[in-house]
Amino acid sequence: MTQWVYGFGAGRNEGRADMRNLLGGKGANLAEMASIGLPVPPGFTITTELCTEFYRNDRRYPDDLAAQVKEGLQRVEQAVGLTFGDRTNPLLVSVRSGARVSMPGMMDTVLNLGLNDQTVEGLARASGDDRFAWDSYRRFIQMFGSVVLGVDHHRFEEIIEHIKLDRNVIEDTALDAADWRKVVAGYKDMVLSETGKPFPQDPEEQLWGAIGAVFGSWMNPRAITYRRLHEIPADWGTAVNVQAMVFGNMGEDCATGVCFTRDPSTGENIFYGEFLVNAQGEDVVAGIRTPQPLSKARAKPGERSMEEALPKAYEELCQVRETLEKHYKDMQDIEFTVQRNTLYMLQTRSGKRTAAASLRIAVEMANEGLIDRNEAVKRVNPASLDQLLHPTLDPKAPRTVFSRGLPASPGAACGAVVFNADEAEMRAAKGEAVILVRIETSPEDIHGMHAAKGILTTRGGMTSHAAVVARGMGRPCVAGAGGIQVDYGTQELSANGITIREGEIVTLDGATGEVFVGPVAMIEPSLSGDFATLMEWADGARRMKVRANAETPLDAETARKFGAEGIGLCRTEHMFFDPERIGAVRQMIMAADERGRRLALEKLLPFQRKDFTDLFRIMQGLPVTIRLLDPPLHEFLPHNEEDLAEVGVALGVDLDTIRRRAAELAEANPMLGHRGCRLGISFPEIYEMQARAIFEGALAIAEETGNAPVPEVMVPLVGIKREIEIVRAQIEKVAAEVFSRAGRTLDYTIGTMIELPRAALSADTIADSADFFSFGTNDLTQTVFGLSRDDAGKFLPHYVEAGILPKDPFISLDEEGVGYLIEIAAKKGRAARHGLKLGICGEHGGDPSSISFCEKVGLDYVSCSPYRVPVARLAAAQAALGAGGDRTA
Numbered sequence: 001m002t003q004w005v006y007g008f009g010a011g012r013n014e015g016r017a018d019m020r021n022l023l024g025g026k027g028a029n030l031a032e033m034a035s036i037g038l039p040v041p042p043g044f045t046i047t048t049e050l051c052t053e054f055y056r057n058d059r060r061y062p063d064d065l066a067a068q069v070k071e072g073l074q075r076v077e078q079a080v081g082l083t084f085g086d087r088t089n090p091l092l093v094s095v096r097s098g099a100r101v102s103m104p105g106m107m108d109t110v111l112n113l114g115l116n117d118q119t120v121e122g123l124a125r126a127s128g129d130d131r132f133a134w135d136s137y138r139r140f141i142q143m144f145g146s147v148v149l150g151v152d153h154h155r156f157e158e159i160i161e162h163i164k165l166d167r168n169v170i171e172d173t174a175l176d177a178a179d180w181r182k183v184v185a186g187y188k189d190m191v192l193s194e195t196g197k198p199f200p201q202d203p204e205e206q207l208w209g210a211i212g213a214v215f216g217s218w219m220n221p222r223a224i225t226y227r228r229l230h231e232i233p234a235d236w237g238t239a240v241n242v243q244a245m246v247f248g249n250m251g252e253d254c255a256t257g258v259c260f261t262r263d264p265s266t267g268e269n270i271f272y273g274e275f276l277v278n279a280q281g282e283d284v285v286a287g288i289r290t291p292q293p294l295s296k297a298r299a300k301p302g303e304r305s306m307e308e309a310l311p312k313a314y315e316e317l318c319q320v321r322e323t324l325e326k327h328y329k330d331m332q333d334i335e336f337t338v339q340r341n342t343l344y345m346l347q348t349r350s351g352k353r354t355a356a357a358s359l360r361i362a363v364e365m366a367n368e369g370l371i372d373r374n375e376a377v378k379r380v381n382p383a384s385l386d387q388l389l390h391p392t393l394d395p396k397a398p399r400t401v402f403s404r405g406l407p408a409s410p411g412a413a414c415g416a417v418v419f420n421a422d423e424a425e426m427r428a429a430k431g432e433a434v435i436l437v438r439i440e441t442s443p444e445d446i447h448g449m450h451a452a453k454g455i456l457t458t459r460g461g462m463t464s465h466a467a468v469v470a471r472g473m474g475r476p477c478v479a480g481a482g483g484i485q486v487d488y489g490t491q492e493l494s495a496n497g498i499t500i501r502e503g504e505i506v507t508l509d510g511a512t513g514e515v516f517v518g519p520v521a522m523i524e525p526s527l528s529g530d531f532a533t534l535m536e537w538a539d540g541a542r543r544m545k546v547r548a549n550a551e552t553p554l555d556a557e558t559a560r561k562f563g564a565e566g567i568g569l570c571r572t573e574h575m576f577f578d579p580e581r582i583g584a585v586r587q588m589i590m591a592a593d594e595r596g597r598r599l600a601l602e603k604l605l606p607f608q609r610k611d612f613t614d615l616f617r618i619m620q621g622l623p624v625t626i627r628l629l630d631p632p633l634h635e636f637l638p639h640n641e642e643d644l645a646e647v648g649v650a651l652g653v654d655l656d657t658i659r660r661r662a663a664e665l666a667e668a669n670p671m672l673g674h675r676g677c678r679l680g681i682s683f684p685e686i687y688e689m690q691a692r693a694i695f696e697g698a699l700a701i702a703e704e705t706g707n708a709p710v711p712e713v714m715v716p717l718v719g720i721k722r723e724i725e726i727v728r729a730q731i732e733k734v735a736a737e738v739f740s741r742a743g744r745t746l747d748y749t750i751g752t753m754i755e756l757p758r759a760a761l762s763a764d765t766i767a768d769s770a771d772f773f774s775f776g777t778n779d780l781t782q783t784v785f786g787l788s789r790d791d792a793g794k795f796l797p798h799y800v801e802a803g804i805l806p807k808d809p810f811i812s813l814d815e816e817g818v819g820y821l822i823e824i825a826a827k828k829g830r831a832a833r834h835g836l837k838l839g840i841c842g843e844h845g846g847d848p849s850s851i852s853f854c855e856k857v858g859l860d861y862v863s864c865s866p867y868r869v870p871v872a873r874l875a876a877a878q879a880a881l882g883a884g885g886d887r888t889a
């Protein structure tokens with residue numbers, strides 16, 4: 001028999017924290033909390049396996065589920081001394097989803113389940129509070145009605161609005177028991193007319209309805225979108241947690257709250273959270289009432305902290321905080337409820353945090369001795385470092401404050417105001433920077449939040465949907481800016497007498513909560529403090545070196561600042577486009593013969609020599625890999641008649657000749673055409689000039705600094721052993737000439753890119769003439785897939801969406817195909833030449849999962865764009881430490 005149901009609480013804990021895959025995060029942690037003695041209301045978890053089974057079996061449950069659920073429920077009844085469906089002492093339960101990884105707001109929840117026309121009376125008597133009982137019943141009908149029966153939630157709100165109008169009151173809190181009775185009656189009539197069936201009165205039918213809805217919600221569109229954005233497989237499934245209700249809304253000695261054991265924005269070691277007296281769970285997140293702080297020290301004038309309002313429960317909660325951090329050794333995100341001064345824990349999970357907080361928490365926990373340094377290195381998601389490397393507002397820049405809200409997710413963002421998610425997505429797709437402005441966000445807005453540069457809401461706290469989701473996505477967010485009026489109708493927002501219309505620019509500072517009119521200048525981030533500490537620990541743990549792809553002095557300096565240990569790819573063609581040189585490049589292209597080409601190349605030589613001298617100087621003896629010219633020559637000619645004519649005038653050549661030459665050079669398939677070393681073999685004088693510039697530049701730096709650089713000359717697009725032999729001989733000849741003229745020599749190496757399948761397959765023979773290999777995985781992906789890297793954008797996104805490919809192979813290495821070739825080439829190359837140096841310089845060199853693959857294959861270094869160097873340093877450390885896979889929490 002398969003065990004589908006696992007109990008927790010009241011002395012029977014069948015789950016553990018490490019059973020997250022089976023029980024979902026919530027279920028596993030409820031069992032774990034209960035087992036370490038924390039107050040958890042008893043309940044049971046239906047496994048994620050059941051969800052998978054349910055979908056596999058045409059949305060039918062296995063036969064043995066019902067009996068297990070019944071048994072689970074009976075245990076809860078005994079534990080709390082209440083009976084499900086009992087008229088006098090009814091047990092009420094919550095039914096919540098809980099997948100392996102948290103999907104905030106994605107799945108549906110039903111509270112107060114078990115209430116009906118009879119049990120509501122029992123609840124009223126047992127609690128001694130009529131109003132509470134009828135309010136609970138109407139909440140239940142509302143949640144069940146919308147989640148399970150699919151009734152539009154506006155229909156419920158209309159009924160409440162109607163009764164408030166009748167009673168001439170504004171706030172829900174002004175409604176009494178009799179009013180809520182009327183609301184309930186109105187709800188039931190409405191449900192009957194909307195669904196054609198009366199609201200289910202049988203608690204068991206309610207329970208199965210809710211369980212079915214949770215499992216069903218796994219496939220709702222917003223859950224599917226969330227999974228797609230976070231790369232969560234559909235077959236993970238969700239668990240369902242059924243748990244005895246505790247009430248935070250039974251009076252002034254009750255409360256509900258959400259907190260973090262450390263500050264999720266900054267990582268500071270303070271207890272951080274919000275709570276509401278006399279409220280039920282969703283009220284805090286919904287942002288309708290303003291939550292209050294936990295500790296007195298953090299209360300502002302007019303606020304009443306939990307420490308003051310419920311001192312005993314607060315004291316207990318502080319102890320729980322300590323217990324949880326010591327136990328989980330990580331920052332926790334906690335949900336709790338206080339019922340009549342007694343504290344209950346409803347959830348704990350590893351808390352979502354900003355990149356800055358993640359760093360600070362990892363470093364401080366290691367310094368506190370809670371975790372070791374390697375663990376700290378494994379804790380920080382490399383991709384999230386991106387957030388820290390992005391600019392913040394320049395404090396000296398002029399600005400006009402529009403309004404302010406809560407600093408919900410740090411970073412600065414600037415863009416055109418839009419008021420809905422679809423518009424945000426549409427404009428972003430056209431390359432426009434947008435700020436999504438909403439009164440509050442809901443899971444339906446996810447795609448727009450993702451597309452926007454920043455998010456601004458006028459309602460809700462630090463744990464509102466907008467805040468939590470934006471932090472997770474790394475989007476700057478200002479939440480709960482109550483001073484701003486948003487009018488969706490006129491598409492305007494206004495505050496302090498200023499009105500901003502759709503399409504006008506605002507700037508957000510997610511670290512301070514400020515909103516500014518128009519653009520504000522930004523500055524580069526600082527890389528000291530916790531960042532530097534963690535990077536130092538990462539550097540101590542990693543095996544692979546990290547280099548940068550850089551050709552300009554600015555790029556090289558940025559790369560050094562970010563900790564690059566060399567240049568892995570200097571694309572020399574980028575140097576040819578400079579306005580000072582392009583003329584000489586075109587002259588070379590137009591030359592009728594070798595002599596003409598050499599004359600033009602003479603002009604380029606001093607420029608190239610200076611390029612390389614500058615790079616060697618900046619890199620201070622670190623390795624610099626310089627790739628000889630790669631692109632086909634026609635890339636250096638303009639494409640339209642007018643520009644061609646201009647080139648003609650500049651070079652003193654008539655338009656016809658230029659046209660003819662352009663036509664000669666045109667290719668049907670330039671990526672597979674006359675480029676790379678094919679060019680160097682046809683026109684050896686080009687590579688000769690470049691080699692000369694490299695060696696002369698290196699000698700100049702050796703003179704200048706007394707420290708000789710070791711240039712690595714790299715030949716692109718080699719596919720045949722003979723190609724590298726020919727080019728190698730050319731380079732060696734130039735080196736010998738330069739050295740003999742200078743009267744001194746230099747160490748240097750000559751290597752090749754491996755970016756063609758044939759090169760990978762014949763790597764052993766190529767290795768005879770190559771001192772190093774650098775995998776050019778951009779071209780290798782293109783040629784292995786037979787997929788043009790310039791045209792793939794038209795259909796690749798669809799391939800990924802439809803699951804034909806798990807990821808875009810130009811972003812994340814295709815291990816099965818491209819990776820397999822890399823493995824072959826690495827093995828063959830090293831077998832043929834002992835100590836052959838191996839690196840990667842395609843875009844994948846900065847992608848954490850590809851870097852983990854590079855570690856497995858034993859590459860010596862990865863090379864990526866300067867801004868990704870820190871990401872690569874951390875990812876390489878994690879790969880060396882064997883940190884795997886799941887960093888979603």
Ligand code: PEP
Nearest residue numbers: 755776777778779841842
């Ligand atoms: C590559 O092909 O992976 C590479 C680094 O070269 P480029 O992108 O310049 O073709």
Ligand code: MG
Nearest residue numbers: 755776778779
């Ligand atoms: Mg290439």
